[in-house]
Amino acid sequence: DIQMTQSPSLLSASVGDRVTINCKASQNINKYLNWYQQKLGEAPKLLIYNTNNLQTGIPSRFSGSGSGTDYTLTISSLQPEDFGTYFCFQHNSWPLTFGSGTKLEIK
Amino acid sequence: QVNLLQSGAALVKPGASVKLSCKASGYTFTDYYIHWVKQSHGKSLEWIGYINPNSGYTNYNEKFKSKATLTVDKSTNTAYMELSRLTSEDSATYYCTRGLGAWSFFDYWGQGVMVTVSS
Numbered sequence: 001d002i003q004m005t006q007s008p009s010l011l012s013a014s015v016g017d018r019v020t021i022n023c024k025a026s027q028n029i030n031k032y033l034n035w036y037q038q039k040l041g042e043a044p045k046l047l048i049y050n051t052n053n054l055q056t057g058i059p060s061r062f063s064g065s066g067s068g069t070d071y072t073l074t075i076s077s078l079q080p081e082d083f084g085t086y087f088c089f090q091h092n093s094w095p096l097t098f099g100s101g102t103k104l105e106i107k
Numbered sequence: 108q109v110n111l112l113q114s115g116a117a118l119v120k121p122g123a124s125v126k127l128s129c130k131a132s133g134y135t136f137t138d139y140y141i142h143w144v145k146q147s148h149g150k151s152l153e154w155i156g157y158i159n160p161n162s163g164y165t166n167y168n169e170k171f172k173s174k175a176t177l178t179v180d181k182s183t184n185t186a187y188m189e190l191s192r193l194t195s196e197d198s199a200t201y202y203c204t205r206g207l208g209a210w211s212f213f214d215y216w217g218q219g220v221m222v223t224v225s226s
Binding site for chain 1: 143151152153154166168169172202204206210211212214216217218219220
């Protein structure tokens with residue numbers, strides 16, 4: 001199975017900060033990497049698909065990059081509504097796997 | 108608008124089975140695969156498997172092959188997941204979600220259903 005290692009696991013940042021969350025795959029996933037945001041008691045919400053494509057309706061302050069085994073989610077200017085847990089997810093190989101999550105807290 | 112409506116929470120006894128439902132609306136049911144995902148309390152997400160609603164073909168994460176059975180009813184646009192021989196390890200929230208294919212990201216998710224296994 002492809003292991004997806006996210007860092008950091010906990011992130012505390014202020015409104016307006018630039019925030020980056022990293023995801024490292026245990027092998028090449030050919031940019032089949034997606035990012036989800038999950039708030040307490042809710043289903044995950046798709047933010048970015050296939051490394052750098054912004055899902056419809058998602059603010060442009062969210063962006064993604066990466067290749068091979070290393071991927072990054074960036075929030076250019078953190079907003080209060082961005083708190084929650086962020087997961088990366090690969091759909092390159094079976095079984096499909098998620099990262100362990102990054103909990104983003106607003107200072 | 109796309110909606111995946113899941114059945115309500117379930118409290119089941121150890122050793123029993125439970126069948127969860129996921130009713131799709133707002134799109135052509137057979138155009139997307141239905142995938143199922145498990146989220147144990149406070150933990151990350153695990154992909155269980157998928158079903159192709161058009162053919163009924165299924166594929167499972169090896170970890171869930173003897174635990175989950177996926178089916179669909181095309182006449183009602185509903186997908187089902189039956190979990191068998193339940194133990195406390197199966198207590199979790201289960202989501203249905205849709206993807207364009209077998210290898211796909213998931214764009215819409217059901218609201219999730221909490222399954223509690225307890226005597």
